[in-house]
Amino acid sequence: MASRKKRAAKISEDSEEEQSRRQRLQAILLADSFATKLLPLTLERPNVLLPLVNVPMIDYTLAWLESAGIEEVFVFCSMQVIDYLNNSDWYSHKDFTVKTIESPQNSTSAGDALRYIYEQQIETSQIQGDFVLVNGCIVSNMPLTQLIQEHRDRKKKDEKAIMTMVIRQSLITDHQLFIAVNPLTKQLLYYDEDNICFDKSLLDRNPSVLLCSDMQDCYIDICSLEVLSLFVDNFDYQHMRCDFVEGVLADDIIGYKIFTHEISSCYASRIENFRSYDMVSKDIIQRRTFPYVPDMKFSGNRTLKLERQGIYKASDATQLPSAHVGASYVIGHATNIGSGTKILNSVIGNGCSIGSNVVIQGSYIWNNVTVEDGCEIRNAIVCDEVKVCAGAIVKPGVVLSFKVVVGRDFVVPAYSQVSLLRQPMEEDSDEENLLSGVDLQMESKLGLDGAGYIWRQACEDEWKHSVPPIPKDKLAEIIKAIDDDDTDDESVVTTSGDANTSINNDLFDFEREVDGTFLRAVEENIVADLAVLEINSLRLSYNMESAHCAGAIFYSMMKLAVSTPHSSINDLYRNASSIITRWKGLLGFYVKKSDEQIEVISRLEEMCEESAHELGTLFAHILRYMYEEENDLLQEVAILRWSDEKAGADESDKVYLKQCEPFITWLKETSDDEDG
């Protein structure tokens, strides 16, 4: 910003404006696969080089950036991508320069990448101003120049507007994203990927808030240079969204603002997992990404010819007349298809040979794949040079990574991921071990002459992220969950009266946490003051009153007393009193007011009710102990107020009141005496 001011001082307003107009339009493309959603494929090939309808994804992104008016793009990528770009014709374009930045070994996230770019930026200052940050493999056809201009104009008016984020409407079942936007200024107010829970002050500060749960983030951002320096300042930022965006929104000290831009008629989508891979492929076949469709030459790709019913076919592909091919299907160059084969809704790459009587449905077959006679492949991704031997069946959701061989008549179970590489274990990240190839024991896993390991599934909900359509029952579950969520949301957002359930939940969580903290304090024998600090931080994070803390701590203390082994009621009393003595500093911190003391008494009452035959008999004793021995942990005012309150209650509620009646009368008498 300093340089900006200096410049402004040097030259007049007009020429600065001109300069910004002449400024090259630049983009940063983060083409490194930081996500693990596309494993096991990304172990062998970076995700931007995976083919999407027979064209590497990076070509879609670069072609789009070029035609959107970007003049210079910095591709942050691994060596493999650089090799690919060197062999492509992307360097030969006249008004579009591609520069690669090789990602250093230690970068594991978008945050690291941007910090690295910033370091380089200090030396070379290659990024001159606002830039487009493209995060991963994006397929789009949206124009950018106007959007960048809008961003610049806004930035000129408001120095704090550092980023414009592109969003679009989308399916609800697809993902979970909640955003809140100011409908007039389009400022982003809230962003969360899994649940919705925002500060009420948000509503106070903004007269109108548009809350959407049907938006999809396109991961296309127009950023000012401040974004890079923010990443450097906050060196713990890892992800663009859950760290950076949420960080900026939460931090109202610097007051940076993020704006949104919603697109409707143009297309933008990001490939994050197998499911979005499937969706985007279908969008491409349906020509939503026009002009980046298989029958147009937009990069080094060879064009296919569009025939009826959305069938794209290469001129040199051969297909026997008895083969049945259905709608929406792409077949690549030099591919052969045998007789009696049925293919529906699928993409077949270049140089494949498909035998006869094969069924392929909803699948993605990449290049040079051999499928022998009588196989069945449904909703699967089959990578380069895979061989599926005769009679094998590939169930829905399967991913067959590079060069895997599926043995004769073998059935690959649904949702399994098969790779020649072993699954990296969490405990040992030993790279050599990974690349050790095939061993005999594993071969049997894929049938007689198969080769490859079936990976263990990491998460339960793989159906959510893989190619086949979501099963009906799961879909019903999701919809139900969303409905439930909706009712929850209403209760949180609208009236505080209905919010009891959620507060109760909070209280329950809080008490559990306090209990845990207390037990740990006892185990590790921590000083009471430190325990106070811990409980205080809990109290702040749950936004609880000190009465709740007192109640919770006392509850934990009594629970500990009851759970310590004891032979008689007297033993129990001794336990309880010693615990109270030991931790009076902790409890005392929270029971300074009579309200809090009453809370403690009623908690004691509750607990006594729960275990009437043990603790119940001790109610009066414990009360008295806390009054007399322990320096007025409970004060008589509180005890008397409690008894007054209880006096009007039902008979059944008065059990403990009666038990300590003598104590209370004595208290009353002494206080009367003092008054007198």
Place this chain on the structure above:
Amino acid sequence: MPDVQSTVVEFVNKLRKRKIEGSQATAKYTVELLRSVISHQRVPHANQAAALIDAVKAVGEQLIAANPVELAVGNVVRRVLHIIREEDLSLTTAAMGGLDLLDASDDDDVDNCKGIGFPAMSAAVVAAAARSTLRPPSLQTLLEGTPESATVPYTSSSGADSESKTADKSSLTRKLKHDVIEGVNQLIQEIAGCHEQIAEQAIEHIHQNEVILTLGSSRTVLEFLCAAKEKKRSFRVFVAEGAPRYQGHLLAKELVARGLQTTVITDSAVFAMISRVNMVIIGAHAVMANGGVIGPVGVNMAALAAQKHAVPFVVLAGSHKLCPLYPHNPEVLLNELRSPSELLDFGEFSDCLDFGAGSGSLQVVNPTFDYVPPNLVSLFITDTGGHNPSYMYRLIADYYSADDLVM
């Protein structure tokens, strides 16, 4: 040459990404590009014409492949090739000895007649001059080869002619290139001026108090209507909006800005309104050799409605839109399917668009063009005047040589 190559690549890229739209703009860029290709092409001593033809063909093939739907590219490339061939022929015949020209060229096909008629002149210039002076052109004058305008060039050139026999090859080379570039310049002017040429004829076709229907947006139609308005004709225009791109809205806006009485209707209301219409005027994307028209989607419907009510259906087309190919040629890609988001925003109906989801899937087809068969067209108005659809092949034979039809 390298800078020419890079401009070629750049233009090819733009065509591929559909960044240049509209046949006039495309034609203009193409012809300018070809001119610089020719002027940068080094010509060998022998067989210069072949070298030029090869160079133009090589570039032309790239351009045509980049956007096969935009027929104007192919048309312009073929026009340039034709110019080269004609210039070459006129030069060689001139060099062979001027006087026995007519005898020697008897077996040449009809196209070349006019070129040989005025040997020393640049053939294309003469042809263009003939075309402009001969409006409405008559087949007879061309066939008989006795044009009235022959008096214009003859006098000055006959002397120089005999000497050119002895002139050395290099000057001949330079002359060929020079003549070709001159011819191409002529073509550029023709393309740039086609709107005015067509608009000049507006007054003959639009009469007082008529109602004109048009569909979609076309610059030619806009100029045509405005020209009639400037001549104090008062008439009304119905504009069918041209879904899904709604370019008719833009046209209507322009028309109103220029003071015409304009009404916008939906495409589906065309049939309802046609009985009140005196003439349908549309701009073509391309005119095929059989007289069929490729125009914005919905045009065929309008043409059928016009036929039903015996309303004249008039097509405006600059000469660069005349395509020497026939529409039933499977190699000619006539249509382009654009993004379905022009019809349906993403998000609407997205649940049924996800066709993997088992239950039936919604397909959206968004074609750009429509084909109108020649029998539905009443009149073509090109920059050389009005023509019958059945006369189109004849015009095309004037502009293109048969050798170039297959690239």
